[in-house]
Structure formats: structure tokens, C-alpha cells
Amino acid sequence: MELWFTEKHIENARFSIKIKKQLFSEQSQFQRIDILESYNFGKILVLDGYLMITEKDEFIYHEMITHVPMAVNPEIKDVLVIGAGDGGTIRELTRYKTIQKIDMVEIDEMVVKTCKKYIPQTASKLDDSRVNIYFEDGLKYVRSKKEEYDLIIVDSTDPFGPGEGLFTKEFYGNCYKALKENGILINQHESPYYPKDALAMQKAHKKIKSVFPLAYVYQAHIPTYPSGHWLFGFASKGFNPVDDLKAQKWNSLGLKTRYYNTELHKGCFALPNYVKELLKNA
Amino acid sequence: MEQKKAPIYEALLKHKLERIVHFDVPGHKGGRGNKELTEFLGENCLKVDVNSMKPLDNLNHPVSVIKYAQELAAEAFGANSCFFIVNGTTAAVQAMVMSVCKAGEKIIMPRNVHKSAINALVLSGAIPVYVNPGINKRLGIALGMSIIDIEKTIKKNPDAKAILVNNPTYYGICSNLRKIVEIAHKYNMMVLVDEAHGTHFYFEENLPVSAMEAGADMAAVSMHKTGGSLTQSSILLCGENVNSDYIRQVINLTQTTSASYLLLSSLDLARKNLVLNGKEIIRKIIELSQYARDEINKLGGYYAFSKELIDRDAIYDFDITKLSVNTRDIGLSGVEVYDILRDEYGIQIEFGDLSNILAVISSGDRDMEIERLVSALYEIKRIYSKDSTSIYDHNYINPEVVYTPQKAFYSNKKSVPIKNSKGKISGEFIMAYPPGIPILAPGERITEEIIDYIIYNKEKGSLLMGTEDMNIENIKVMEE
Numbered sequence: 219m220e221l222w223f224t225e226k227h228i229e230n231a232r233f234s235i236k237i238k239k240q241l242f243s244e245q246s247q248f249q250r251i252d253i254l255e256s257y258n259f260g261k262i263l264v265l266d267g268y269l270m271i272t273e274k275d276e277f278i279y280h281e282m283i284t285h286v287p288m289a290v291n292p293e294i295k296d297v298l299v300i301g302a303g304d305g306g307t308i309r310e311l312t313r314y315k316t317i318q319k320i321d322m323v324e325i326d327e328m329v330v331k332t333c334k335k336y337i338p339q340t341a342s343k344l345d346d347s348r349v350n351i352y353f354e355d356g357l358k359y360v361r362s363k364k365e366e367y368d369l370i371i372v373d374s375t376d377p378f379g380p381g382e383g384l385f386t387k388e389f390y391g392n393c394y395k396a397l398k399e400n401g402i403l404i405n406q407h408e409s410p411y412y413p414k415d416a417l418a419m420q421k422a423h424k425k426i427k428s429v430f431p432l433a434y435v436y437q438a439h440i441p442t443y444p445s446g447h448w449l450f451g452f453a454s455k456g457f458n459p460v461d462d463l464k465a466q467k468w469n470s471l472g473l474k475t476r477y478y479n480t481e482l483h484k485g486c487f488a489l490p491n492y493v494k495e496l497l498k499n500a
Numbered sequence: 501m502e503q504k505k506a507p508i509y510e511a512l513l514k515h516k517l518e519r520i521v522h523f524d525v526p527g528h529k530g531g532r533g534n535k536e537l538t539e540f541l542g543e544n545c546l547k548v549d550v551n552s553m554k555p556l557d558n559l560n561h562p563v564s565v566i567k568y569a570q571e572l573a574a575e576a577f578g579a580n581s582c583f584f585i586v587n588g589t590t591a592a593v594q595a596m597v598m599s600v601c602k603a604g605e606k607i608i609m610p611r612n613v614h615k616s617a618i619n620a621l622v623l624s625g626a627i628p629v630y631v632n633p634g635i636n637k638r639l640g641i642a643l644g645m646s647i648i649d650i651e652k653t654i655k656k657n658p659d660a661k662a663i664l665v666n667n668p669t670y671y672g673i674c675s676n677l678r679k680i681v682e683i684a685h686k687y688n689m690m691v692l693v694d695e696a697h698g699t700h701f702y703f704e705e706n707l708p709v710s711a712m713e714a715g716a717d718m719a720a721v722s723m724h725k726t727g728g729s730l731t732q733s734s735i736l737l738c739g740e741n742v743n744s745d746y747i748r749q750v751i752n753l754t755q756t757t758s759a760s761y762l763l764l765s766s767l768d769l770a771r772k773n774l775v776l777n778g779k780e781i782i783r784k785i786i787e788l789s790q791y792a793r794d795e796i797n798k799l800g801g802y803y804a805f806s807k808e809l810i811d812r813d814a815i816y817d818f819d820i821t822k823l824s825v826n827t828r829d830i831g832l833s834g835v836e837v838y839d840i841l842r843d844e845y846g847i848q849i850e851f852g853d854l855s856n857i858l859a860v861i862s863s864g865d866r867d868m869e870i871e872r873l874v875s876a877l878y879e880i881k882r883i884y885s886k887d888s889t890s891i892y893d894h895n896y897i898n899p900e901v902v903y904t905p906q907k908a909f910y911s912n913k914k915s916v917p918i919k920n921s922k923g924k925i926s927g928e929f930i931m932a933y934p935p936g937i938p939i940l941a942p943g944e945r946i947t948e949e950i951i952d953y954i955i956y957n958k959e960k961g962s963l964l965m966g967t968e969d970m971n972i973e974n975i976k977v978m979e980e
Contacts, residue, residue, distance in 0.1 A: 357871045358795075361878055383868050387845050388875040395882065 227444040228412050246328035248380040253336040261337050272442050280306035281478040282438040287402045289468040290457050294368040300356035302373035303329030305341035312343040320349045327353040357383040363396035372405035377418045387425040394429050403453040410493045411445035420500035426453045436486040501575050503775040507565040508768040512548045525551050559759035560752050569768045576775045577702050578712045579737035581744040586763045589696045589734040590616035592720035596692040599750040601626040606660035612642040618941045625906040629657050632898050634814040639826050640855040643814035644675030654687050662690040670935045672822030677714035693719040699727035703778030708817035729770035733763040781863040785821045789861045795874045801830040801881045823859040831886030835960045845876040851934035900945040908943035913976040921946045924977035929966035
């Protein structure tokens with residue numbers, strides 16, 4: 219018997235992974251959650267049929283969404299993470315002893331419970347004493363916060379389904395207000411390649427740009443995401459992600475990473491022409 | 501009766517299976533004749549866009565499935581009889597008015613009725629006797645009808661044939677319907693209720709009393725507004741004092757002879773859904789609205805009003821499913837907030853007036869949409885709020901009715917610039933839409949206050965309409 223997980227990337231292009239077995243499948247209040255065990259990618263988290271992470275390449279996503287802002291402002295102490303139910307982003311953040319508080323707001327408790335049970339590789343640090351998990355709507359959570367965080371990371375699903383509210387102008391505006399004077403907002407910024415993703419990417423950029431004085435985009439190569447070409451947003455109230463990079467300081471921490479390094483940091487903000495064009499026309 | 505049944509829907513399903521060959525209208529013949537439209541709307545939709553035929557009955561003379569569906573709806577709404585309307589609730593309101601008063605006969609109504617009611621007067625030649633609805637100065641909204649005013653008006657006009665009540669208003673305000681019925685019936689007047697915004701009253705006992713339950717004689721119910729049927733579909737309910745065969749004739753004066761089965765089946769299924777699941781759906785709506793109100797009131801600067809307004813008179817009751825929010829204290833008009841929500845945040849609400857916005861919450865809403873609305877309102881306050889003293893504090897002007905709407909509408913008229921029209925008698929309507937309540941109706945004297953109000957509305961970005969002049973610069977007035 220052959221069992222394949224297939225995700226439709228566009229109408230006429232699909233991505234398939236051969237599966238050993240299905241470990242978990244349940245409908246939560248918000249979405250369908252599946253955990254699959256594959257031959258080549260380890261365990262895989264799938265939400266509403268969309269691949270979220272695989273054990274094989276999650277390090278790329280999680281390193282890039284955390285170390286980029288941390289290397290720009292190593293003084294970051296208070297962090298808000300929205301989404302991130304798999305725990306990978308939290309795992310990377312807990313490596314910084316200087317971070318004092320990590321508030322994590324995930325709408326779906328079942329995602330966290332499931333990842334703790336099946337994917338400890340990412341969920342292992344969710345019990346760190348600095349981590350406070352709130353199971354509620356991210357948009358609602360930030361509404362009541364004012365100048366409380368140095369860094370907000372939006373580690374969300376796509377802009378359809380339960381993550382929709384995290385791609386709105388009202389959300390970015392509320393984040394701006396929740397950030398301190400030197401605050402940084404990092405967000406999962408979709409992909410520039412396939413048209414539907416590219417449109418979501420453009421819309422997100424346009425909205426963030428209208429709220430933050432500085433808004434940049436950086437890229438990473440994530441093999442199991444549609445097209446493999448993925449973007450993150452770096453918006454701030456003052457920091458420039460390249461000029462303000464504290465390379466020496468970050469390297470002195472001695473953190474061992476498999477994808478991120480400070481040379482790549484400078485390079486990842488250099489974008490292909492077609493992406494620059496898309497951003498310009500956003 | 502078997503409320504699980506949906507006779508029109510079931511007849512259409514059967515019709516589809518029979519694969520009838522069509523040499524009748526509509527000419528698209530199940531969509532084959534218009535491929536682009538079929539692709540857009542879906543084959544299922546086009547396949548049931550059919551004309552009246554034997555197994556599908558005829559709306560103008562119902563004897564089988566439509567008759568049965570109407571009877572089911574009558575039972576569901578506690579009415580003696582029910583008519584399906586496919587020309588909008590406008591047609592239902594007009595049928596009510598035209599069936600109770602002929603040319604020259606009087607009808608009592610509040611002035612803040614929807615234009616469809618005054619249009620009915622233009623068509624029928626009936627004479628309106630207006631009852632001034634109170635106004636809440638703080639909120640800038642017209643209220644319900646006070647019993648004292650109604651009694652006074654009835655005693656002064658004992659020859660009036662009927663009284664039309666707008667219940668609930670767009671904002672959710674209800675009058676003392678039971679008492680109005682009692683008084684009106686004592687004076688042999690019919691009670692007609694424009695219940696366009698009250699479909700849900702019939703399916704949850706914790707909401708204000710519905711027209712049929714209060715003993716009203718007729719009610720126009722916009723099923724498409726909160727009942728879940730397709731836009732333009734509506735129902736007209738009749739009580740036991742009404743000769744429903746005559747009502748059908750009046751409806752048929754203006755209703756199409758090619759009633760859309762898409763609309764009819766949507767009424768059929770909406771009724772079924774409301775009977776079977778209405779209570780649960782409405783409770784969820786109430787919960788969402790209450791949550792939204794609480795969150796919005798926490799933001800400061802906004803006032804999402806509710807039952808605390810009730811005074812057992814002109815605000816006899818309040819519909820808590822409505823999310824009406826007063827925006828004055830953030831220094832923005834409702835129209836401005838409406839525009840910012842639409843243009844900057846991609847959120848479409850029902851309408852904004854000079855000092856309020858109205859968001860419709862329905863079974864289609866989820867927590868996420870509510871969170872977005874609340875957060876966007878917070879952002880608007882944070883970014884756009886202004887000093888609040890510049891907001892106009894009036895929004896109801898008591899009209900001086902000089903001629904009946906019909907006489908004025910059909911008189912010899914000339915066009916003059918609105919700003920020079922003071923003292924003249926209007927030959928047409930001017931209204932902001934929505935809500936569609938006329939600022940001026942045909943036959944009313946134009947005053948300086950009205951001109952100022954129109955100009956202020958235009959400045960604030962209200963969508964004005966009604967005049968022949970599409971730019972609302974000129975108005976047709978009666979020649980003297």
C-alpha cells in the first residue's frame with residue numbers, strides 16, 4: 219500500500235510526500251489537525267490540509283523568524299509570539315538568556331497539545347519558565363496591550379482560515395501600539411512565487427508599510443513550502459535590519475545554528491528583481 | 501404542518517431530475533445559452549432558474565407547491581396567511597398601504613418611514629398623517645412612536661384607515677406594538693407593520709414582540725435581511741381581519757408575472773431553517789452582538805447602545821441583535837467611520853449616518869469577524885479621532901406637509917438649485933441611502949434647516965439620492 223500526502227500548490231501543480239503512517243487526525247474548534255510520519259521529512263504537521271512544518275526543514279523557518287531580529291537588537295527582553303503552536307519559534311527564542319518574558323498567543327490549544335505529544339523536536343521548550351501561553355485570538359490579545367514588547371513575531375498560518383485576522387491592517391496597527399519605542403515586528407510573509415501567495419504577500423506588505431515607518435522583507439529557502447521561496451517581514455519603529463546588525467555581538471553569543479549566520483543576514487534582505495517589483499507595486 | 505418540508509425546493513429538485521425539454525422561457529435554457537454566466541453563478545443555479553409551470557405552481561395564482569410553502573410560512577410566523585414577495589420588501593410595504601387606503605383616505609405613520617411607504621402614497625394618492633417620532637439628542641436617532649402621540653393623532657383623525665408602524669427601526673428601536681394595536685382596533689383602524697428588520701423576532705422569545713404576535717393586521721418582513729434568504733425576497737404576513745384574496749389582487753397589480761424560483765426557493769429554505777434552527781442561530785447572534793457591544797464600549801469614545809435606552813414609551817423595547825454604535829465622542833461622523841472601515845480596513849458595514857454606524861450581525865458571522873471589527877474601530881479611534889464639538893446634533897426635522905405626495909409628485913414642477921429652494925414645495929424625494937428615510941418627501945415645504953442639513957450630509961460624504969438630478973445640486977419644486 220502506498221500512502222501519499224499531497225498539497226495542491228496551485229491548480230495544476232502539486233507537492234507530494236510519501237507517508238509511513240498517520241499518527242493523529244482530529245478536527246479542533248478551528249481547523250483540522252493532522253500529524254503524519256514520512257520517510258524523508260520526519261514528522262509533519264498539517265493544518266486544514268496545508269503543510270505547516272516538517273522535522274526535516276523546520277529549522278530554516280524557525281531560525282530565520284527569530285535570529286534576524288535578535289541580531290539587530292540583542293537587548294530584546296519582552297517578546298510576544300502570535301501563533302507558533304508547534305513551538306519551534308519559542309525553542310529558538312529560549313536560547314537567549316537575555317530574554318526575560320515570552321508571551322505566546324495561540325488560538326488553538328489542540329495544536330499545542332498535539333505538537334507536545336508528537337513533535338517534541340519543536341515543542342520541547344514550551345514549558346520554559348519564561349513562556350506564558352494564552353489560548354485566544356491574537357487580534358483580541360494585542361488590542362489591550364500598549365508599549366509592552368520589544369519584539370512581536372507573527373508566526374501565523376495563511377491569510378485564509380483561522381489566521382486571517384493576523385493579516386489585517388487593524389492587527390498590524392494594534393501591534394504597532396503594543397510595541398515599545400524601538401520595537402520590531404516580524405511576520406510570516408507568504409511567498410512571492412505563485413500568484414495567490416504573491417497577492418497575499420503584496421497585500422500584507424502594503425498594510426505593514428502603512429503602519430510602520432520602516433518595513434523590509436527578507437527571504438529564505440524552505441524546501442517543503444510552495445515554490446520553496448519564502449518571505450518574512452521585518453518592520454520596526456527605528457531599527458534598520460542591515461545597518462543596525464550587531465554581528466559581532468551576536469556571534470559572541472556562540473549560538474550554534476544550521477541555516478542562519480550574520481553574513482546570510484545581510485544577504486537575505488537582497489531580493490530578486492521580480493520580488494522587488496512586486497513589493498514596489500504592492 | 502410538516503415544517504421540515506420545503507415544497508418549492510423539493511419541486512425544483514424533482515424538476516431537475518426529470519430532464520424536461522424546454523421550449524419555454526427563460527431563453528438561457530438551463531444555462532446552455534449563456535456559458536459565461538453559468539460558469540460564474542454555477543450550473544445548479546441556472547438549472548433551477550425556470551418559469552412557472554404545472555408542477556412548480558404560479559406565484560400570481562398559487563394552487564399547489566407555492567400555496568403549500570406560503571401556508572407553511574404563515575404557520576411558522578403565526579400569521580393567518582402569507583405571501584411570498586419577489587420585488588423586495590418595498591413591494592410588500594406598498595401592497596400593505598394600497599390594500600387599506602384608496603386615494604384621498606388617510607393613513608397615520610411616523611415620518612421616519614422607509615421611502616417605500618411614501619412611494620406607496622404617491623402611487624395610491626392616500627394622505628399621510630405624520631406622527632413625530634421622538635429624537636434622542638445624544639444619539640441623533642429617531643425613536644419609536646409614543647402612545648400619547650398616537651392617541652392624540654387618532655382622536656384628531658378618526659377617519660384614518662390605518663396606522664403604519666416602523667418596528668423595529670433600523671437601529672433596533674421598538675414601539676409598544678400591543679398597545680398600538682389595541683388603540684387602533686378600538687377606532688377601527690388597521691395596523692400595518694414595516695417589520696423589514698424584524699424577521700428574527702418570530703423565532704426567539706427573548707426578543708421584542710413580533711407584529712403577528714402583537715395582533716397587527718399585516719406585516720412586511722424582509723426575510724433576506726436577517727432571515728437568510730436571497731436579496732430581494734420578502735414575505736407579507738396577514739392577520740385574521742384581512743381578506744387575503746383581495747391582498748393577492750393588490751400584490752398582483754405591481755408584482756412580476758415571472759417570479760424567480762431562485763428567490764422563491766430561498767424563501768422556502770430560509771423558513772425551514774428558521775423553524776428548525778432559528779432559536780440556536782439567534783442565540784448565537786445575540787451572544788456575538790453582546791460581546792461586540794461590551795468590547796466596543798471598553799474602547800472608549802464609542803457608545804454601542806442597547807437595552808439601557810428603554811423608557812417604556814418611545815423606546816418601548818430594543819432589539820439586542822443590532823449592533824448600533826454612536827461615534828460622536830471620537831469626533832467622527834458615522835459616515836466617516838463607515839468610509840474608513842470600508843476603504844482602509846476592508847470592512848463593509850450596513851450604514852453610517854451623521855453620528856452612528858450600524859453593523860448587521862447574522863448567522864454568517866464568526867468570532868474572527870467580530871474581533872476584526874472591534875480592532876479596526878480601536879485603530880480608527882487611535883489614528884483618526886478628532887475634537888467632537890463639530891458634530892451636528894440633530895437628525896430629525898419635522899416636515900410641513902402642504903400637499904399629498906401624489907399631488908406634489910405629479911404636479912407641474914421646475915428645477916431650482918437646492919440652495920435657492922427655501923420656502924418652495926418639494927416635488928421629489930431626497931434621502932440618504934441607506935437608511936433610505938426621506939429628508940424631504942414630495943409635497944413638503946423646504947426650509948433653511950432642511951437645506952443646511954442636506955448640505956451638511958453631502959459634506960460628510962453621505963450617499964444622497966432621490967432627485968432627478970443625479971448630482972443632487974438641483975431639486976424639482978412645485979410651480980406656484
